[in-house]
């Protein structure tokens with residue numbers, strides 16, 4: 001691996017830093033991306049264990065001994081009918097902690113260990129906190145998770161079972177964000193939205209999809225978006241495969257937001273230069289209810305570049321989709337059902353025989369109280 005060539009690059013001022021610098025943002029305050037030359041030795045990959053680490057040459061960890069893994073990934077890609085239309089759905093609710101966030105956590109926490117950092121902080125509406133806490137437990141790295149006070153009880157319990165320190169912050173998701181930024185002045189911020197290594201884990205979603213399709217790109221991917229950790233990761237992944245000559249096009253990205261919190265939908269549809277301030281309401285899909293996504297512009301740009309589109313779904317549609325999916329034998333959490341509601345909306349207007357790929361992002365077992373309530377309605 002020509003790892004010496006690889007760099008952290010600021011998206012604001014273009015300043016470059018070595019890949020092993022202990023930073024999560026630029027000195028100018030800008031977001032960092034990773035300039036990384038990935039490789040895909042297809043024949044070798046085929047012979048490896050079915051985990052996301054089979055794409056070893058495409059993951060920016062220097063030394064194998066630093067890898068923190070539960071053999072996660074390479075989730076099944078299953079054909080699910082939506083209004084009689086076939087959609088291939090990645091079963092990412094089957095990850096060790098119950099959501100695809102493990103993709104990002106595995107790479108990020110491996111990097112944290114590689115940098116010899118002994119304590120991290122992270123904020124989350126639940127699933128990212130669970131994932132970072134679990135991987136830190138495996139790596140024996142101290143971890144403090146900041147969550148909004150009203151986070152689902154199951155997710156709070158899960159974080160505590162992993163022995164992370166839990167800080168419940170009163171107020172909004174944004175207040176939790178402010179609280180963790182204070183802590184991040186002292187400790188390394190293992191953020192799923194700021195830290196670029198997280199996205200170099202979630203990008204394995206794209207690698208797996210393409211390999212499972214016989215090293216071909218789908219025509220369309222339908223993905224949820226709040227902070228865009230899966231969407232931007234997938235976009236990076238498809239671009240790396242395109243750059244390596246493995247696939248010949250980037251799929252069209254259809255991004256799904258919840259109507260109650262849809263700043264990116266609004267920016268895209270109204271061709272706005274800046275991500276607008278929105279009046280955020282309570283959202284059933286708490287996992288994607290992000291009023292001020294810090295990578296908002298990158299997300300809108302990625303969807304535009306892919307010639308994709310945005311869809312917004314409301315709580316009624318999410319509940320209906322949750323029930324429909326259950327009737328097919330799948331149990332997913334309400335946030336994950338925003339995506340499936342988006343699929344239903346999309347296929348109604350799609351008439352071609354395109355290959356559509358989407359995802360179950362989180363397990364229904366995480367949100368039992370919400371599921372019981374929905375059942376009683």
Ligand SMILES: *Cc1c(COP(=O)(O)O)cnc(C)c1O
Nearest residue numbers: 127225226227228229287361362
């Ligand atoms: C994190 C998450 C998403 C996507 O959220 P982003 O904010 O875009 O990263 C979707 N579904 C579930 C279950 C999640 O945990």
Ligand SMILES: [Zn+2]
Nearest residue numbers: 010013026028
């Ligand atoms: Zn900068």
